[in-house]
Amino acid sequence: MNLKQALKEKWYGQGFNATPIMIGSAAFCCDIMERNLGFSYTKYLYDFRNDFGDMSYYFPDLKRLGKILENKLKENPEYFQNIKSIYDRHMEESAEFYNKIEKTDLRKVSEQELIDLLKKASERISYSVGVSHIIEPFVLTTDIKIKKELQKYVKDKSELNRIFTILMAPVKESFVNRYENALRNIKTKKDIENVKKEFFWIRNGYAGRHILTDEDIKEELESIKKKKPMDLKKMAEEKNKIIDRLNLPDDLIRKIKATEFLTYWQDERKMHIIMAVDYADRILEELAERIGFDIKYLRQML
Structure with a gap:
């Protein structure tokens, strides 16, 4: 072809x-x-x-x-x-x-x-x-x-969309979740170094690598301050309830x-x-x- x-x-x-x-x-x-x-x-x-x-x-x-x-x-x-x-x-x-x-x-x-x-x-x-x-x-x-x-x-269209979204949602921690949780636990300079060592690859893409810096970490820590951690356990429970309820x-x-x-x-x-x-x-x-x-x-x- x-x-x-x-x-x-x-x-x-x-x-x-x-x-x-x-x-x-x-x-x-x-x-x-x-x-x-x-x-x-x-x-x-x-x-x-x-x-x-x-x-x-x-x-x-x-x-x-x-x-x-x-x-x-x-x-x-x-x-x-x-x-x-x-x-x-x-x-x-x-x-x-x-x-x-x-x-x-x-x-x-x-x-x-x-x-x-x-x-x-x-x-x-x-x-x-x-x-x-x-x-x-x-x-x-x-x-x-x-x-x-x-x-x-599920006959109602809006309810169908809501349920479909829940059923397709992840119930395990993603690498971004792990990274954000590591950021939240930063207390010292050593903690920053540990995060850089563990997640050195986090800002890479399919074009090439981007070396994770202290400044990157500080900016991202600031950006997640108001972001609540995902309650994955609650998400899994809600998903199972829907499956059981709809039989x-x-x-x-x-x-x-x-x-x-x-x-x-x-x-x-x-x-x-x-x-x-x-x-x-x-x-x-x-x-x-x-x-x-x-x-x-x-x-x-x-």
Whole structure:
């Protein structure tokens, strides 16, 4: 399929700050999916403008994969948890690589070693998406089905929207929640240093890394002063009450619980992606310094 033909097809697009080397590395998750799951995407469509990119899913892929995953879930209610265990193993391998980088003085390695490390860092970005890229085809196609099925039990439109929002809400702490709670517990300069050490990756994106500074922490601490921590326990209780009150069928409950699980996994995945970006960018920074290029040009490599 050439570009002219591709543009006539139906796509589901998302736009965000991104650079080719980072988001392009993530695209190699297709090979990881195929090897571990036996199915994958067939194509994506990318459009980059400086540090902004559009990534589009081929809509027939979303429908095909969504159907495969629905069937997998019917056959085995623990299917997504089983795939998550594969992902967790891959992230343990990534952690070993990051530990190696932490112990390596990049200024002292040869250019060839630096390039080899960059290849491995790019691979870790691929794995940070990896098998978790089953999330999109399930969630993007199942959300609509869940809401449609809920219409049988909730007739009022505004009440339907309210209940749907509650049922789709996360009930586990996100990495942003953890970060904000860590900010609230800051009392000393040492606490600030500990937060920087634990959440060094928090302000990274798909375009590159942003080193977390004391000033960032002070600004964010100020911004959350009036923000109440989420009561996740209360949210989970309200969700279960709605499910019981409406007497929802098992198949619908299974889809709701699966979406809940995948939403949390998606959040964890983002953490792993921007962490992987951090280590790749460290290597790019050293490479840029050696060859006398602005790093922004190296980030445009694919």
